[in-house]
Amino acid sequence: MGARASVTLRRLAGYPWRWCLRRADAQFKTDAEGQHVYFPYGILSAGRIAPNEAEYVRLRNAIAWLLVAMPVVVPLLFLWFSLVPIWVYVLTAGPAAAAFWILVGRRTWMRWPASAERLTLRDVDERSPWMYRSAWFLLVLSVVLMVPGLFMAALSGGGEPLVVGLAGAAFFGALALFAWWQIRAVRRVRRGEGS
Numbered sequence: 001m002g003a004r005a006s007v008t009l010r011r012l013a014g015y016p017w018r019w020c021l022r023r024a025d026a027q028f029k030t031d032a033e034g035q036h037v038y039f040p041y042g043i044l045s046a047g048r049i050a051p052n053e054a055e056y057v058r059l060r061n062a063i064a065w066l067l068v069a070m071p072v073v074v075p076l077l078f079l080w081f082s083l084v085p086i087w088v089y090v091l092t093a094g095p096a097a098a099a100f101w102i103l104v105g106r107r108t109w110m111r112w113p114a115s116a117e118r119l120t121l122r123d124v125d126e127r128s129p130w131m132y133r134s135a136w137f138l139l140v141l142s143v144v145l146m147v148p149g150l151f152m153a154a155l156s157g158g159g160e161p162l163v164v165g166l167a168g169a170a171f172f173g174a175l176a177l178f179a180w181w182q183i184r185a186v187r188r189v190r191r192g193e194g195s
Helices: 003-025 053-083 086-107 121-127 131-156 160-190
Strands: 028-030 036-038 047-049
Touching: 003 053, 036 053, 121 160, 131 160
Parallel strands: none
Antiparallel strands: 028 036, 036 047
C-alpha cells in the first residue's frame, strides 16, 4: 500500500473519533477565567468546573468513547429487548443505565465545584457546528428506525409484541422530535432570534 493511500485510510478511520469529540465539545464551555465548564445535561443543567486540564480531557474522551460505542450498544440492547420478557427489561435496563451514569459522575464531574455559567444554544453551535448536520442525521435515522416498531405493533395481534413495537416506535419518535427541536432551535440562533 502506498504512503498516500495509508494516510487516506488513517484520516478516514479518524473521522468518527473527531466527530464524537466535536459532539462532546458541545457539553463544555470556557468561562472568563479560562476554565473548562462541563454541563452534564446540556442547556438544562448548571455547570461544573474541571479542576485541571487532565480531568477535562479525561471526561471529554470518555464522552466521545460512549458515542463511539452507541452503534454497537443500541442494537445489542434491542436484541436483548426481543429475547427477554418486557418486565425483565424494564426492571434492569433503567436501573443499570442510572447506576452507570452515577458511577461515571461520582468519579468525575459530581466532585467538581459548581459554576455560575450557563450554556446557551449559541455556545453549543459555536463549539460544535456539526450539531446541526448530526441533528438532521438523527432525525432521518430515528424516523427510519421508528417504522419497524410501528409495523411490529400493527401486525402483532396484541400481547408482548405490541408493547415492544409501540415502545420502540415511541423511543425513536421521541428522538426524532428532539432532533427536530434541535434543528429549529439552531436555525433561530443562526438567524439571531435567540440565544
